[in-house]
Amino acid sequence: MDAILLQILNGLDKGSAYALIALGLTLIFGTLGVVNFAHGALFMLGSFCAVTLSKILVISKVTIDPEKVDFLGNPLKVKTPYVMEWFGESAGSTIIDWSVPLAILFAIPVMLLVGYIMERGLIKHFYKRPHADQILVTFGLAIVIQEIVKAAFGANPIPTPAPDVFRGSYDFGVLIGMEANAVIYPFWRLIYFGFSATIIAAVFAFLQFTTFGMVVRAGMADRETVGLLGINIDKRFTFMFGIAAAVAGLAGVMYTPINSPNYHMGMDFLVLSFVVVVVGGMGSLPGAVLAGFMLGILESFASMNEVKGFFEALYLPSIDQIIIYLVAIIVLLTRPRGLMGRAGVMED
Amino acid sequence: MSKFTRRGLLKSSAVMGAGLAMPTLITSPVAAYTNEPTGGSVTLGFNVPQTGPYADEGSDELRAYKLAVEHLNGGGDGGMMNTFTSKALKGNGILGKKVEFVTGDTQTKSDAARASAKSMIEKDGAIMITGGSSSGVAVAVQGLCQEAGVIFMAGLTHSNDTTGKDKKANGFRHFFNGYMSGAALAPVLQNAYGKDRRAYHLTADYTWGWTQQESIQAATEGVGWETVNNVLTPLATTDFSSYIAPVLNSGADVLVLNHYGGNMINSLTSAVQFGLRDKQVNGKNFEIVVPLYSELMAKGAGANIKGVFGSTNWSWTLGDEGTKAFVKSFGEKYGFPPSNAAQTVYAQTLLYADACERAGTFNPCGVGESLEGFEFDGLGNGPTLYRKEDHQCFKDVLVMKGKDDPVNEYDALEIVEITPRAQVEYAPDHPMFAGGSLGKCNPGA
Numbered sequence: 001m002d003a004i005l006l007q008i009l010n011g012l013d014k015g016s017a018y019a020l021i022a023l024g025l026t027l028i029f030g031t032l033g034v035v036n037f038a039h040g041a042l043f044m045l046g047s048f049c050a051v052t053l054s055k056i057l058v059i060s061k062v063t064i065d066p067e068k069v070d071f072l073g074n075p076l077k078v079k080t081p082y083v084m085e086w087f088g089e090s091a092g093s094t095i096i097d098w099s100v101p102l103a104i105l106f107a108i109p110v111m112l113l114v115g116y117i118m119e120r121g122l123i124k125h126f127y128k129r130p131h132a133d134q135i136l137v138t139f140g141l142a143i144v145i146q147e148i149v150k151a152a153f154g155a156n157p158i159p160t161p162a163p164d165v166f167r168g169s170y171d172f173g174v175l176i177g178m179e180a181n182a183v184i185y186p187f188w189r190l191i192y193f194g195f196s197a198t199i200i201a202a203v204f205a206f207l208q209f210t211t212f213g214m215v216v217r218a219g220m221a222d223r224e225t226v227g228l229l230g231i232n233i234d235k236r237f238t239f240m241f242g243i244a245a246a247v248a249g250l251a252g253v254m255y256t257p258i259n260s261p262n263y264h265m266g267m268d269f270l271v272l273s274f275v276v277v278v279v280g281g282m283g284s285l286p287g288a289v290l291a292g293f294m295l296g297i298l299e300s301f302a303s304m305n306e307v308k309g310f311f312e313a314l315y316l317p318s319i320d321q322i323i324i325y326l327v328a329i330i331v332l333l334t335r336p337r338g339l340m341g342r343a344g345v346m347e348d
Numbered sequence: 349m350s351k352f353t354r355r356g357l358l359k360s361s362a363v364m365g366a367g368l369a370m371p372t373l374i375t376s377p378v379a380a381y382t383n384e385p386t387g388g389s390v391t392l393g394f395n396v397p398q399t400g401p402y403a404d405e406g407s408d409e410l411r412a413y414k415l416a417v418e419h420l421n422g423g424g425d426g427g428m429m430n431t432f433t434s435k436a437l438k439g440n441g442i443l444g445k446k447v448e449f450v451t452g453d454t455q456t457k458s459d460a461a462r463a464s465a466k467s468m469i470e471k472d473g474a475i476m477i478t479g480g481s482s483s484g485v486a487v488a489v490q491g492l493c494q495e496a497g498v499i500f501m502a503g504l505t506h507s508n509d510t511t512g513k514d515k516k517a518n519g520f521r522h523f524f525n526g527y528m529s530g531a532a533l534a535p536v537l538q539n540a541y542g543k544d545r546r547a548y549h550l551t552a553d554y555t556w557g558w559t560q561q562e563s564i565q566a567a568t569e570g571v572g573w574e575t576v577n578n579v580l581t582p583l584a585t586t587d588f589s590s591y592i593a594p595v596l597n598s599g600a601d602v603l604v605l606n607h608y609g610g611n612m613i614n615s616l617t618s619a620v621q622f623g624l625r626d627k628q629v630n631g632k633n634f635e636i637v638v639p640l641y642s643e644l645m646a647k648g649a650g651a652n653i654k655g656v657f658g659s660t661n662w663s664w665t666l667g668d669e670g671t672k673a674f675v676k677s678f679g680e681k682y683g684f685p686p687s688n689a690a691q692t693v694y695a696q697t698l699l700y701a702d703a704c705e706r707a708g709t710f711n712p713c714g715v716g717e718s719l720e721g722f723e724f725d726g727l728g729n730g731p732t733l734y735r736k737e738d739h740q741c742f743k744d745v746l747v748m749k750g751k752d753d754p755v756n757e758y759d760a761l762e763i764v765e766i767t768p769r770a771q772v773e774y775a776p777d778h779p780m781f782a783g784g785s786l787g788k789c790n791p792g793a
Contacts, residue, residue: 006593014587071664071758072679155403157613159650169623184596186621189589258621259586259614260648268586303590305579320590321582 002173002182007300009172013189015296016196017043020251021269022276022288023200024244030220030283031237034123035131037138040270041145042111042245046252047261048149049110050103051158057083057096098163100256107249115245119238142266150263157260162188166257188257195254199247200289206243207285216240220283275324279331281341291339295324381711382497382792383473390445390710392417392697393474395465395489396503398453402481402609404644405689409479409503410451411682412690416697419677420447427677431670431726432698436705443704454480458488465489469496475710476501478696481689483507483556490519497792499712501696504689506608506640508559511740512781517789518712520719520739522696524772526560527780529639529659530567532745532767537657541602541635543572548600550591550615552607553580561606562780564639568604576600581607581615588615592622601629604637612638613648620652641748643687646760653750653760660746662688662728663763670728685758695727699734713789731769737776739786745772 021043028036060079068076084092095102122141126134161167166187173183207213219226219233226233252261259265276295280287301307302323311319331339383391394413397406418424422439429437441447450472452464461480468474477493478501480486486505493500494516502510502521506529511521537545547568551561557580565575576598581591592615595603603624607615619625619636627634638645641658664675664685674694678686686694699719707714720736729743747765754760774781 002597003594006596007590010590010593013589071685072676150399150403155399156644157610157648159613159617159648159652161650167621168626169621181627184623184627186589186623188621258617260610260617260650262610265586268584300590300593303594305577305594318582 003304005183007304008297009185011297011300012193012293014299015293016193017251017255017269018273018276018296019200019289019292020196021248021273022280022292023203023285024248025273025277026283026285026288027240027244031216031240032127034126034134037135037270038142038145039248040266041142042248043252043269044149044263044266045114045145046107046111046249047256047265048153049107049249050100050160050253050256051153051261053103053106054099054160057081057099061085100160100162100253103253104250107253108246111246111249112242115242116238119241146263153263155263157262159260160256162257166191192254192258199250203247212236272324275328279328279338281338283342284340287338287340295327298323298327379793383469383475385445385475385710388445389448390442391472391474392447392449393452393465393468393472393477394449395452395454395461395468395477395479397456397481399455402456405481405504408687408690409693412686412694413449413697415677415681416694417447417449420701425677428670428674428698428727431673433725434702436702437698442701450474454485456482456485458484461485461489462492465492469498476700478693479503480505483510484554486510487514487555490516494518494790497712497790499700499715501700503693503696506560507556508563508780509555511738513783515738515784515786517716517786520734522741523692524661524745526563527774528745528772529560530563531772532659532747533639533657534567534571536747536765537568537637538571545573545602546576546600546630547573547602547604548576548595548598549578549604549606551578551580552611553582557606560639564604585611586614588618592618595624596622601632602635602637604639606639608640609645612645616649616652641761642689643761646750647757654752656750658748660688660748662691663746665763666728668728668730670726674728691728698727711791713791716789738781742769742773744769
């Protein structure tokens with residue numbers, strides 16, 4: 001029971017990242033009709049917003065300590081971050097410690113801007129081109145972004161920890177009436193799940209309860225008619241591209257303490273997120289979220305030793321690596337439009 | 349009427365062709381071996397990951413290679429050439445020829461590594477290939493060099509197979525291996541954590557992970573530990589949470605992470621996040637062990653590495669004269685201390701050049717013979733032997749621990765023990781290294 005609960009939590013946690021990325025992908029596909037293979041790169045850029053802010057916060061004043069020497073025997077250069085100089089040691093170290101949550105504020109305008117530039121500068125020129133062209137250009141763009149990040153930050157992962165107060169783990173079992181230490185789960189992963197759920201709810205609320213969102217939904221259903229009503233739907237869709245970029249970026253920012261960011265992390269998520277979108281149903285926002293969580297949980301269960309052992313006995317080794325694709329095949333065979341796909345999407 | 353006939357054309361062409369070829373046939377000596385240098389320079393091929401997950405390690409290796417070339421050609425302060433016990437190198441290149449180099453990008457992929465090595469041999473005329481930051485790559489490139497008839501001086505490769513079942517006559521490894529890590533670590537782990545321990549292994553699913561896990565399991569069981577489970581994790585895994593979660597209720601009180609590079613950083617981070625290091629199991633503190641460390645990994649893992657045991661081939665904090673000379677040269681040139689990957693490839697370049705000088709030839713068979721059974725000191729690892737039977741270097745191994753109070757980013761690891769060479773030696777026919785043979789050296793052309 002403990003192990004099952006742990007894997008459910010794990011699945012929800014993994015699924016959070018899949019769902020957030022898939023939500024952004026679906027938003028872009030549903031509004032602009034573009035298959036955006038650079039979406040994983042936006043997730044990675046969000047992570048590097050957190051890395052950048054944490055590096056900015058430790059920009060230091062250098063003084064020489066004649067009493068100590070460095071590895072070559074030269075007088076030691078002592079670095080004191082400017083934030084500590086300006087706000088005092090205690091407040092300065094708290095600001096540095098909270099760099100990841102603070103990066104949310106930093107990432108939102110940056111990612112909106114990146115999304116705007118990406119859409120206006122490149123992707124809009126491919127709206128009327130075949131999907132294959134869109135995939136090629138966005139995939140190329142993802143590689144370019146990746147290489148720029150690698151040139152700027154190096155190839156190795158950069159540790160960007162959560163604030164001290166959220167490090168370590170939480171006795172989740174006690175919360176639901178189990179004995180102590182039965183289900184221990186990392187604090188930050190629980191926060192990540194809560195954060196993702198909030199963002200997903202906010203996006204749905206925005207689309208459901210605001211006039212802007214209503215127009216966007218109408219445009220997704222019938223772009224031409226909305227245009228005939230005198231509404232500049234293109235402008236709204238560009239804004240939605242920015243929103244999708246910001247959602248991917250925020251998912252990336254909050255992911256940094258879970259796995260140290262590296263330039264390749266976007267690609268690691270991209271393929272799985274596309275499977276999530278297809279399983280959920282192309283263009284379906286609830287489908288993307290549902291499939292994200294469902295495949296995350298399945299992937300976690302498939303990693304259990306008991307499950308792996310069972311499938312190995314059936315001559316199916318490494319089930320944890322193929323489970324998502326197996327399920328995708330089964331879903332698409334039984335429901336060709338995905339779990340919640342709409343008729344007419346990518347069917348012309 | 350023209351007397352131009354088809355038969356006449358063929359005859360004239362044959363005569364003209366033979367005439368044109370004659371000077372070449374008379375004047376060009378037949379090369380005795382692949383890429384025999386004929387001019388005033390000799391070209392070495394540095395095949396390192398310049399892109400991909402180990403690109404930072406590749407960059408550090410490339411820095412060290414460039415430093416070695418500078419020193420071989422008489423530039424800089426000479427570095428470890430001054431402390432090397434063999435005095436064959438004079439700072440005038442190799443055998444009087446200026447050392448030049450070409451570089452290739454392995455991308456940490458066997459196919460790409462073989463392609464770049466092939467290109468350096470066939471197009472650039474490289475007489476020796478060196479580098480790599482992965483055992484999969486090293487084994488693949490070593491095989492290619494054997495076929496092509498050039499020497500391969502392996503860089504960072506830790507799998508037992510490189511000088512075990514996949515060893516080749518043209519390949520030489522300075523770096524230590526999984527068996528040596530186990531032999532060095534086990535007694536230290538026993539002293540620190542006792543004999544009654546239950547270990548759970550997470551292992552990267554490829555040649556290096558398999559052989560390291562086998563070595564560590566054998567060594568720790570040798571001091572009384574029990575192995576609870578060994579779970580293979582795909583190399584592409586980035587989120588290890590679903591592999592860490594089962595450890596919590598497995599009854600194990602030690603987690604051994606047979607992971608390297610980004611895999612190790614992510615798995616260790618997950619383990620710490622799940623509170624393993626704060627946990628008490630079987631009445632003991634839960635412990636984590638990372639058998640193979642590197643400075644760059646330690647930097648990536650940050651505070652998570654504090655108090656965690658592992659092993660390395662070399663450390664810039666060693667106090668011997670060779671290490672001091674190398675750290676000074678490297679530090680003054682680049683502004684930070686070298687990694688153990690950098691020291692390995694620097695040493696391999698000097699060892700190759702020295703072997704050529706002592707053999708008096710670049711012929712791979714002569715160079716190989718010169719390296720076989722060669723004993724030396726002054727390159728940072730104490731007295732070292734290049735064993736004839738398997739082309740594996742034997743030297744002291746360092747047991748390291750993540751430092752509790754590092755003073756800077758280069759100070760993440762501290763030396764716990766310098767395990768003497770005798771303790772990590774094994775017979776050439778040891779079962780963990782069985783199944784292959786060096787074969788005959790191949791000079792190529």
